[in-house]
Amino acid sequence: xxxxxRIVTLGRRARMEREIDAELxxxxxMCIDDxxxxxxxRKAAEREAxxxxxxxxxxxxxxxxxxxxxxxxxxxxxxxxxxxxxxKSPGFSIVVVATLALGIGANTAVFELLDAVRxxxxxxxxxxELAELRIAGGNHGFGIxxxxxxxxxxxxxxEVKDHHEPFSGVFAWRTxxxxxxxxxxxxxVNGLEVSGGFFSALGVAPWQGRLIEPQDxxxxxxxxxxxxxxxxxSQMGSVPISxxxxxxxxxxxxxxxxxxxxxxxxMEVGNQFDLAxxxxxxxxxxxDMFVYSVIGRLKPGWSMKQASDYLSALxxxxxxxxxxxxxxxxxxxxxxxxxxxxxxxEGGVSYLREQYSSxxxxxxxxxxxxxxxxxxxxxxxxxxxxxxxQREVAIRMALGATRARLLRQMLIESxxxxxxxxxxxVALAQPLSKALVASLDTTGNSIxxxxxxxxxxxxxxxxxxxxxxxxCGTVPAFRSSKTEPVSSMRxxxxxxxxxxxxxxxxxxxxxxxxxxxMVLLVGALLFVRSYRNLATMNPGFRASGIxxxxxxxxxxxxxxxNLPVFKRQLVEDVRALPGxxxxxxxxxxxxxxxxxxxxxxxxxxxxxxxFSYVSPTYFATLNxxxxxxxxxxxxxxxxxxxxxxxxxAFVKQYIRSSSPIGQHVHVRPEQDYxxxxxxxxxxxxxxxxxxxxxxxxxxxxxxxxxxxxxxQRPGMTMMIAARDASGVERTIRQFFEQxxxxxxxxxxxxxxGIRDGLVxxxxxxxxxxxxxMLAALLVVIxxxxxxxxxxxxxxxxxxIRLALGATRGRVIGESLMGAxxxxxxGLIVGALLTLLAGKExxxxxxxxxxxxxxxLIAAAGLLAVVTVVTSLAPALKAANVNPxxxxxxx
Amino acid sequence: xxxNDLQGALDLLIxxxxxxxxxxHGYGIVNHIRxxxxxxxxxxxxxxYPALHRMEQNGLVxxxxxxxxxxxxxxxxxxxxxxxxxxxxREENWQQVAKGVxxxxxxx
Numbered sequence: 002x003x004x005x006x007r008i009v010t011l012g013r014r015a016r017m018e019r020e021i022d023a024e025l026x027x028x029x030x031m032c033i034d035d036x037x038x039x040x041x042x043r044k045a046a047e048r049e050a051x052x053x054x055x056x057x058x059x060x061x062x063x064x065x066x067x068x069x070x071x072x073x074x075x076x077x078x079x080x081x082x083x084x085x086x087x088x089k090s091p092g093f094s095i096v097v098v099a100t101l102a103l104g105i106g107a108n109t110a111v112f113e114l115l116d117a118v119r120x121x122x123x124x125x126x127x128x129x130e131l132a133e134l135r136i137a138g139g140n141h142g143f144g145i146x147x148x149x150x151x152x153x154x155x156x157x158x159x160e161v162k163d164h165h166e167p168f169s170g171v172f173a174w175r176t177x178x179x180x181x182x183x184x185x186x187x188x189x190v191n192g193l194e195v196s197g198g199f200f201s202a203l204g205v206a207p208w209q210g211r212l213i214e215p216q217d218x219x220x221x222x223x224x225x226x227x228x229x230x231x232x233x234x235s236q237m238g239s240v241p242i243s244x245x246x247x248x249x250x251x252x253x254x255x256x257x258x259x260x261x262x263x264x265x266x267x268m269e270v271g272n273q274f275d276l277a278x279x280x281x282x283x284x285x286x287x288x289d290m291f292v293y294s295v296i297g298r299l300k301p302g303w304s305m306k307q308a309s310d311y312l313s314a315l316x317x318x319x320x321x322x323x324x325x326x327x328x329x330x331x332x333x334x335x336x337x338x339x340x341x342x343x344x345x346x347e348g349g350v351s352y353l354r355e356q357y358s359s360x361x362x363x364x365x366x367x368x369x370x371x372x373x374x375x376x377x378x379x380x381x382x383x384x385x386x387x388x389x390x391q392r393e394v395a396i397r398m399a400l401g402a403t404r405a406r407l408l409r410q411m412l413i414e415s416x417x418x419x420x421x422x423x424x425x426x427v428a429l430a431q432p433l434s435k436a437l438v439a440s441l442d443t444t445g446n447s448i449x450x451x452x453x454x455x456x457x458x459x460x461x462x463x464x465x466x467x468x469x470x471x472x473c474g475t476v477p478a479f480r481s482s483k484t485e486p487v488s489s490m491r492x493x494x495x496x497x498x499x500x501x502x503x504x505x506x507x508x509x510x511x512x513x514x515x516x517x518x519m520v521l522l523v524g525a526l527l528f529v530r531s532y533r534n535l536a537t538m539n540p541g542f543r544a545s546g547i548x549x550x551x552x553x554x555x556x557x558x559x560x561x562x563n564l565p566v567f568k569r570q571l572v573e574d575v576r577a578l579p580g581x582x583x584x585x586x587x588x589x590x591x592x593x594x595x596x597x598x599x600x601x602x603x604x605x606x607x608x609x610x611x612f613s614y615v616s617p618t619y620f621a622t623l624n625x626x627x628x629x630x631x632x633x634x635x636x637x638x639x640x641x642x643x644x645x646x647x648x649x650a651f652v653k654q655y656i657r658s659s660s661p662i663g664q665h666v667h668v669r670p671e672q673d674y675x676x677x678x679x680x681x682x683x684x685x686x687x688x689x690x691x692x693x694x695x696x697x698x699x700x701x702x703x704x705x706x707x708x709x710x711x712x713q714r715p716g717m718t719m720m721i722a723a724r725d726a727s728g729v730e731r732t733i734r735q736f737f738e739q740x741x742x743x744x745x746x747x748x749x750x751x752x753x754g755i756r757d758g759l760v761x762x763x764x765x766x767x768x769x770x771x772x773x774m775l776a777a778l779l780v781v782i783x784x785x786x787x788x789x790x791x792x793x794x795x796x797x798x799x800x801i802r803l804a805l806g807a808t809r810g811r812v813i814g815e816s817l818m819g820a821x822x823x824x825x826x827g828l829i830v831g832a833l834l835t836l837l838a839g840k841e842x843x844x845x846x847x848x849x850x851x852x853x854x855x856x857l858i859a860a861a862g863l864l865a866v867v868t869v870v871t872s873l874a875p876a877l878k879a880a881n882v883n884p885x886x887x888x889x890x891x
Numbered sequence: 892x893x894x895n896d897l898q899g900a901l902d903l904l905i906x907x908x909x910x911x912x913x914x915x916h917g918y919g920i921v922n923h924i925r926x927x928x929x930x931x932x933x934x935x936x937x938x939x940y941p942a943l944h945r946m947e948q949n950g951l952v953x954x955x956x957x958x959x960x961x962x963x964x965x966x967x968x969x970x971x972x973x974x975x976x977x978x979x980x981r982e983e984n985w986q987q988v989a990k991g992v993x994x995x996x997x998x999x
Binding site: 020023028032034055060065066 | 944
């Protein structure tokens with residue numbers, strides 16, 4: 002009933018207040034009447050009553066505060082008042098909202114990315130039940146590894162398929178590029194090879210037609226494909242799937258049997274598959290080639306731990322039965338000791354996650370710090386604004402407004418600002434996040450992430466908004482509500498500042514800003530320098546103007562023993578083409594993601610070494626000098642003694658005699674690579690092998706003509722040097738298509754590929770640099786604002802001092818000293834913070850220590866210059882105060 | 892444990908006054924409390940009217956405008972049925988509180 006009345010009275014504030022006023026007025030009159038009746042004069046009675054009663058407005062406010070409906074209405078009135086205030090000072094409002102929008106936008110953008118890469122579950126039913134099967138601790142590089150996440154050989158997968166007690170369903174999958182379209186206009190798309198149980202175990206239903214099913218496992222021929230929703234829409238024109246839907250894959254026309262639902266990207270976060278096709282199990286699969294990732298769905302009642310225990314108990318049998326042959330007894334013993342375990346695959350697997358997780362965390366921290374600086378700026382702005390409004394506050398308090406009411410008013414103002422900033426920030430975050438993803442894209446690998454605003458993102462933005470509101474609203478609000486009305490009415494706006502300690506909050510905020518931006522600038526400089534180190538590093542060989550060519554000639558069905566001659570012919574053909582400087586075959590191009598190694602015995606010593614099988618032209622093509630001995634020639638063939646060229650790391654690790662030339666290197670056997678003894682005939686300098694960051698590992702080179710016949714494959718990688726790399730592909734394609742019709746060719750720019758490998762470093766350098774600059778800019782704005790405010794508050798004092806004979810130089814000097822003191826403290830705190838934060842970043846920078854004096858000095862110097870320049874303007878302005886005018890104004 | 896605290900005292904005084912006088916305006920309530928308590932309890936206007944307003948909103952009292960004996964217009968308050976029930980409950984509650992406070996004061 003009471004509530005009903007409250008609602009009815011909503012909006013009848015004026016009437017209500019009139020009624021309260023009337024009641025209070027009558028009360029006072031009765032009081033006066035009594036006093037007069039008691040013998041007082043009318044005037045004295047009125048005075049007495051008023052003294053007793055206090056301010057009628059305040060009394061009315063107190064009564065109406067009891068009214069809940071009026072409470073809501075007054076809240077609305079406060080909001081309106083705040084909005085009117087913002088409209089009246091548009092500059093202030095725009096700066097505040099824009100700063101917040103940028104700060105919160107950047108934070109939310111990074112968070113969205115983190116969310117998409119790391120936090121979100123796979124878009125399948127009950128993703129928490131999914132478990133990825135792995136070899137505990139990995140396979141230590143045993144055999145041939147086709148990529149990250151591939152823990153299973155085909156025989157291992159067949160074992161698990163037959164023993165999957167803890168799982169209601171298991172499936173194997175891998176990603177692999179496949180070629181679509183007719184031969185002359187073919188291109189690579191993202192293929193997804195899946196076993197028959199894939200879609201049913203994941204609980205993914207077809208969007209159209211049917212998906213890959215268990216009976217599709219039967220044949221090894223590629224007979225059908227399933228299109229992803231995106232591929233079906235963009236490449237197949239969204240034409241409904243029928244018996245006539247076909248596509249040319251690897252030169253064969255295949256039916257498209259169905260379409261997977263939108264949003265399903267496969268198992269790998271960041272990688273959208275285009276076509277899915279059934280796994281192929283050859284009759285005698287290789288036992289040392291790890292090709293599949295295997296995932297199972299836990300049966301109800303099974304925990305991840307129980308499943309792991311089950312797999313572990315099963316492992317000795319599995320690895321006993323699937324052990325490969327042709328390896329040393331030691332290697333096989335290691336293989337048989339492998340143990341399987343289950344890991345949660347709720348979020349799918351992700352190369353991005355492993356690659357960029359720590360970068361993203363760091364970015365989130367950086368954007369958080371930028372937001373902190375922005376918040377401190379805003380707090381200072383609000384503080385200055387509230388001080389300017391002290392007189393207004395004092396008048397309102399004198400008129401009976403309670404402190405709580407004023408506090409509420411201020412908080413409403415900052416909440417309005419914070420939330421319009423947060424709203425805009427969320428809107429900004431989407432394009433920012435997409436731009437971030439786009440900058441991670443490389444020529445060879447595009448990233449597909451579902452950047453969407455979900456509840457986590459909104460919750461995050463709201464949280465950031467609230468935190469900002471608290472930081473930049475509460476302090477000013479509390480301070481001004483503590484105002485003593487009388488003293489501030491007397492001194493407000495006049496520059497009669499009782500004591501300077503009042504500014505400690507502002508000072509502390511400027512110091513915090515300097516310290517935090519010092520950390521950010523040091524970080525930025527470190528990342529920029531680290532990227533520069535990597536980008537300008539000399540890998541030890543020529544990278545510019547080198548084209549990688551991949552040639553496949555399986556369709557010629559050549560005998561293995563004929564392949565070496567054919568491959569040599571291809572290299573000679575390419576070398577003879579116009580515009581091409583040189584060309585070489587290699588089984589593995591450096592810095593391109595691959596690796597090839599053998600275990601060697603050199604005298605007493607043994608261990609691993611990289612092995613490359615190259616043409617005699619390899620060293621000339623890549624500008625690698627021969628330091629000692631000789632290079633390879635056309636006369637090094639499979640009929641002549643086996644020869645080896647090694648790098649300095651190899652010499653250092655394995656050669657104990659004075660000269661490496663003539664030393665014998667024994668290579669242990671592996672499948673297709675029988676054991677052999679080579680003689681070292683030359684040495685070369687160290688060159689980078691797998692990663693620019695890593696020191697060159699021991700590496701050995703063998704003439705391509707001496708590759709064991711059993712190791713010959715109908716395909717090769719060629720590194721082609723040309724002055725103009727862009728024309729190489731066309732020249733070779735034209736020539737080879739005529740001479741060897743049907744040959745499969747692919748080309749890539751070697752240098753571009755190396756640069757793509759640095760995309761994460763480039764991103765960190767770019768973003769941390771940008772945020773560092775933004776931080777410095779915010780510090781400039783904040784410092785300028787605070788100094789101008791200090792000095793405007795001290796105008797009277799400065800005027801008096803000038804009048805008493807202080808020189809302008811002294812006034813300027815003193816205000817600069819104030820700024821420099823804050824700067825000094827800020828820099829010291831910043832340096833200490835950098836030391837603490839440095840540990841986190843040290844693994845991410847190359848060739849630098851986090852405690853790097855030149856970087857620290859550079860950051861501190863930059864901040865110092867910025868501070869001095871910024872503080873000069875307000876200081877000069879203060880010193881130019883005309884003492885007469887200031888004093889007259891008081 | 893007695894519900895409500897000592898702050899409920901003002902509400903109790905107002906409710907009791909209204910039950911004794913059946914209907915009264917704010918000024919009259921102040922005077923009544925002062926007279927009956929031998930000037931020991933003086934209710935401030937600043938507390939009285941917010942309390943009356945709150946009780947009216949909660950349906951404990953009802954009000955109407957009427958003329959006083961001395962010809963002034965005033966808002967007259969009287970108890971509602973809910974108010975009477977509340978009074979009984981609060982009186983009992985107050986006894987408990989008073990007993991409790993007394994016990995604490997006597998504790999040596």
